[in-house]
Amino acid sequence: MAEPIRITKALARKSCPKDADLGFGTVFTDHMFLASFQEGKGWYDPRIEPYAPIPMDPAAAVLHYAQTVFEGLKAFRGVDGKVRLFRPQTHIERLNNSARRLCIPPLDPDFALHSILTLVELEKEWVPRTIGTSLYVRPIIIATEPFLGVRPAKSYLYYVILSPVGAYYPEGINPVKILVVDEYVRAVPGGVGAAKTAGNYAASLYASEEAKHAGYTQVLYLDGVHRKYLEEVGTMNIMVKIGDEIVTPPLTGAILAGVTRDSALTLMRDWGLKVSERQVGIDEVVSAHKTGQLMEVWGTGTAAVISPVGELSYKGEQMVINNREIGPLTQKLYDAIVGVQYATAPDPHGWTVEVQ
Numbered sequence: 001m002a003e004p005i006r007i008t009k010a011l012a013r014k015s016c017p018k019d020a021d022l023g024f025g026t027v028f029t030d031h032m033f034l035a036s037f038q039e040g041k042g043w044y045d046p047r048i049e050p051y052a053p054i055p056m057d058p059a060a061a062v063l064h065y066a067q068t069v070f071e072g073l074k075a076f077r078g079v080d081g082k083v084r085l086f087r088p089q090t091h092i093e094r095l096n097n098s099a100r101r102l103c104i105p106p107l108d109p110d111f112a113l114h115s116i117l118t119l120v121e122l123e124k125e126w127v128p129r130t131i132g133t134s135l136y137v138r139p140i141i142i143a144t145e146p147f148l149g150v151r152p153a154k155s156y157l158y159y160v161i162l163s164p165v166g167a168y169y170p171e172g173i174n175p176v177k178i179l180v181v182d183e184y185v186r187a188v189p190g191g192v193g194a195a196k197t198a199g200n201y202a203a204s205l206y207a208s209e210e211a212k213h214a215g216y217t218q219v220l221y222l223d224g225v226h227r228k229y230l231e232e233v234g235t236m237n238i239m240v241k242i243g244d245e246i247v248t249p250p251l252t253g254a255i256l257a258g259v260t261r262d263s264a265l266t267l268m269r270d271w272g273l274k275v276s277e278r279q280v281g282i283d284e285v286v287s288a289h290k291t292g293q294l295m296e297v298w299g300t301g302t303a304a305v306i307s308p309v310g311e312l313s314y315k316g317e318q319m320v321i322n323n324r325e326i327g328p329l330t331q332k333l334y335d336a337i338v339g340v341q342y343a344t345a346p347d348p349h350g351w352t353v354e355v356q
């Protein structure tokens with residue numbers, strides 16, 4: 001899209017909450033980015049406008065058939081005061097992969113990066129200052145065509161909203177309790193599990209509510225065919241350390257290709273560790289626990305970066321991991337990624353992009 005971004009500034013500015021009062025995804029900044037798509041015309045009219053409700057036809061395809069894809073990435077204020085996005089190009093690539101799967105026209109990657117950088121630059125004052133806080137960036141594409149037939153829509157809206165978010169764990173990294181379910185599945189090969197699309201999250205609510213009522217933080221899904229192999233947690237990828245091997249499920253199309261997953265794998269390979277992307281059965285995890293070989297388990301995701309798992313529960317059997325304490329490798333990964341994000345450590349892989 002060659003058109004310049006049209007900017008309409010908000011007349012009144014909202015007040016930013018104090019860093020200590022920030023939660024997750026409840027406060028939004030003053031502006032949002034938007035661009036429209038029409039079949040035959042392509043993406044057009046890139047604009048930044050005051051944050052406001054979006055007028056939408058009640059027949060808009062997204063509301064009926066969930067033709068939509070989104071991303072979640074973060075901007076961090078480094079200890080040097082500079083604001084940086086973490087791996088935005090990788091998130092944009094995944095947004096376009098998700099879009100293709102949902103028959104949504106992809107965005108030009110340079111334009112998508114430009115849209116995010118321009119918006120975050122305008123809203124720079126909203127990037128909180130305390131380590132652990134950040135500005136969450138939510139790009140999303142929705143099908144807007146008013147049409148009740150089931151086919152790809154002919155018009156779309158791409159928009160980006162920003163939300164200052166707090167430290168995920170105000171009191172430090174807390175190991176979470178996870179319920180391994182085999183009654184419900186999240187995705188199947190050939191389905192849309194690898195796409196970041198609304199339906200996957202709507203479909204996960206029932207099992208996660210059941211797990212919450214039973215006292216668990218999250219659900220770990222097994223594969224949809226054998227109900228045996230680990231897949232992923234509701235909003236995180238999973239990694240287990242069995243003996244000296246770190247294992248994470250492969251990207252077979254049913255799980256999301258997590259950006260934090262890739263960052264953790266890259267770092268562990270840099271460190272010379274034995275890392276395998278292979279299927280791992282829940283039986284293997286249970287027997288490793290029995291023999292004392294289940295050393296550490298953690299989740300990876302943009303929201304919490306690295307989330308230690310203190311307990312896994314499967315068919316009524318409780319597996320306590322590393323005495324419910326964060327393990328040394330889990331901590332090392334957390335520190336390494338957070339170090340790059342807040343510029344307390346070098347960025348040898350060029351993961352961050354500075355916002356001017």
Ligand SMILES: Cc1ncc(COP(=O)(O)O)c(C=O)c1O
Pocket residue numbers: 072232233234235236237256257258259260261300301302303
């Ligand atoms: C289903 C699912 N798996 C894994 C992840 C972790 O991905 P990332 O590390 O890119 O945030 C997320 C969060 O985006 C997710 O929603």
